[in-house]
Amino acid sequence: MSGPIVRNYKGGSIVYFEKDKAEDIFVLQKGRVVLTYTNINGVELKEDVKIGEFFGVKSALGRYPREETAQVIGTATVLVFKVPEFEKFVSDKTHLIIKMLKVFSSQLRQVHRQVREILGQGEAKNPAFELMNVAEVFYKNGNYEHAAYAFNQYLSHYPDGQYVDRAKQLLDLASRKTPFPLTIPELVYKPEPGAQNGKLQEMLKTMAVQKENNVSSVDPNSIQALYDKASTFMNAGKYGDASDIFKSVSERTDSVTQEEEQFVENSLFYMGKSSFKSGDNSSAISIFSGYIKKYPKGQLLKETVYHLALATEASGEKEKAIQLYQKVAILPPLDDSISEDAKQKIKGVK
Template sequence: MSGPIVRNYKSGSIVYFEKDKAEDIYVLQKGRVILTFTSVNGNELKEDVRLGEFFGVKSALGRYPREETAQIVGDASVLVFRINEFEKFVSNKTHLIIKMLKVFSSQLRQVHRQLREILGQGEARNASYELMNVAEVFYKNGNYDHAAYAFQQYIKHYPSGAYVKRAQELYDASSKHSPYPVNIQPLTYQQEGNGPSKLEEMLKAPATQPKLDASATLDPNSIPGIFQKAQTLMNANQLDEAGKLFQALASREDSTTQEDEKAVEKAVFHLGLVKFKKAAFDESFSSMSNYIKKYPKGSYLKECIYHLAMSSENLGEKEKAKTLYNKVTLLSPADDTMTSKAKAKMKELA
């Protein structure tokens, strides 16, 4: 399927039943849809879908069964996205992501409130936990860019929050498109400090286009500006275009600031990453080796060696891969996700 399709339904038709497998995301274009679901305290509830509103998003992105039944009232037209189409559609529409976060936050607060009422604990107001939960759902399902954005927002709006260390670790990993760490402890509810955060204030405000942050004011022709453009292209899976920019940056010798030098270093690493994503493992190995030669104490050293190991494994060079995975385990920090994955790979290749 090359894009979303329109489905027309007759009155009384069922779009999906509760417990159905979730594979599609829907937008109501015309008519009326009623969602019927059971609340935490066992009551049956009904909710109207507004024109232009998405439904079926959480279960589809979370890869779990439908939590409600969606039924047509009167004839209706619905736009249907496959999950990958939806992710591509919203990838550069931050205001839509914010709008969905608002909806998810509201729904999660309702669930928390109902649970706490049942337990006699009063009302809970913890948007920080809800944001972390949404971020981790994105991450677990391979939506790295959405996850990284949500973790970044947590760090920005809750710099002293209960989950800030976890958010930073998962942001670093998801922004590099590393798999969700298998050895991390499950996310558990923790009460934050009193008072609304910037995020909670933002979620109460009307959904508008977000203001550009300071990074958006970069000179697009500067070295950091070109790197930012290349990284955006890579995140949009436009690997050929991104690779050309990273290649040009990697050969720059006219850096005048620390920011320029750091952007060039990152470009050398990301050039190898782009080639790995394109399954050009020989070229990726060469690029990653070039990074280590130029930056033997660089910030991406451990990540580079890990990618050298993965490239060797993909090229069928088992012994070389084992040696490189072992080198990864010897680099600090000794308790991070990459070390755990390298150890698992060594056992797998033994």
Template sequence: MAGPIIRTYKGGSIIYFEKDRSEDIYVLRQGRVVLTYTAIDTGYEVKEDVRLGEFFGVKSALGKYPREETAQVVGGATVLVFKLNDFEVFVSEKTHLILKMMKVFSSQLRQVHKKLREILGQAEARNPAFELMNVAEVFYKNNNFEHAAYAFGKYLDHYPTGPYAGRATELQDLSRKGTPYPINMPPLVYEAASTSRMTQENLQNIMKPAAEKTNLGAGTDNTITSLYNRAHTFLNVGKFEEAAAIFKDLMVRNDFKYDSEKKLVDNALFQMGVCFLKLNNLETASNTFSAYIKKHPSGESVKESLFHLAEIAEQQGDRQRAGMLFGKVALLPPERDSLSQKARQKAKELSA
């Protein structure tokens, strides 16, 4: 490990601005650094001092998203600067730091949720099952497989029949194998307490063939989120026809109460395309992905739809169209994700 470097800043210096993109992580060694950001509840500017020995810039670096605050030096300061890879190695050898950071992030996340609920007038607190699952997925998305698997295991220990049990089991298995976070995994959606409890019978019912579930009984969880997760589980275990049948039913649902449910209904069309692609029904898959792009031009799965259309064109021998589509995927934001990298490589191969 190369280790951190030491930087000395003069008073008034800006270490980084809000919305900057960087994977550097800092520790205040000496002096004073003030973080300035806008409070989500009031819209007013907030200033917060970094304590000596405290890390800052961690969340945006690990999440690879723009800085959420401006870090400015007051009266001079000395900081340690870690590159992301060096930081991950450093922290992985110090379990107590990981636990401390988890507590801090969890506390911050609860405060954000609390303020958002106050703004939206929602008094009900999100349950700890969702919070634990969310932490586990953050670890996984940052390729911290060991801690992700541990957190998924804790979820299953405490909530073996919880609303995310199937998802936790699937992701724990993948993280143990060191498999990157699945690009087609649906977003983690919060379910209110009234609809979030799932019995062991319902959990086992997820894995039954679709033919056995044609007539959904009164005890079966028939919410949009649960059906979407059930279909996605079928998709991931190779039961593509069963998954497609559920996604098809979801496409016509209009009883959603939340934006998150509407997104799942909208995304069901894309997931149907994935099912047809897995079944090697290339023509239908191509038509489905094209229909998704036309119907949801700003949808969250447009980039993946274009990528799959490029794959299909390549399999059908249309190298020119495939290269053009891969090139288009590579230019769609975010341009540094794994899908863009794969698309650039494929476009390069096809143009050779």
């Protein structure tokens, strides 16, 4: 076994794209790499890889496609392991294994909280209903692939269930990426007589208990819990509620951890985006300008300048908007979709 190799990347390079086949595991040796991914609420997030930190581990070990895009900012040097090399490397390094398990556990707890927040339910009712409800929540939030998978699971486990016709109809629409139809009545809970899939029921009961335990130990006023709640409101189109919570998070200064600092920073951007989405361009411009002053090297700087340009254009200040779009187009990385959108906007405004 030859061991890891060293790769050098230029600024703007993509180490891997979301949904790429996962075969390698990476360690950042020098420079900066940013991971971009979408959380369960449909909100795009960015995360910096720290020097000496592994990335691409879960997808490579699990042998499933990448869940995020890894992009180089500036230049970077990384070590690249094949899975067998990585397994051999960590086999006698217990501290690394424990560290990775803690990270994965934390991510799972976050997903549990977000799912519970989206469902808006206190306790599980019936496995068949829960499965349909999860499928429809995914569908309403525009996550067509997950929705279609969940509808298929319902039809597979409950071929004679009371929601079969509804599941078939919504599966067909979701598979064609048609928005959730407004004419469909609200899903109503009905007991499922004869639903005897013991393994599935037991699994869902166990998950419900685990979720209860996780939620009971989470401080609802913690930065991450509030951020997740605001993201849910924003994704549901409740921009006023989202903006209020993002504002409270962006102003937090009490014993903020390094991990929470990113939530605080992101909240200022998403507060501005909520204002923009609700049509309050004046507030959006003020908030985006505040982000740029406070975080001149922030992870969401380029997105912030772009949205500032959008709000400025919507306010009728076309010349200023063009100047902002021009600035967006030259901010690194130069070949991403935001730069392309900015260039098209310049042509459109002119």
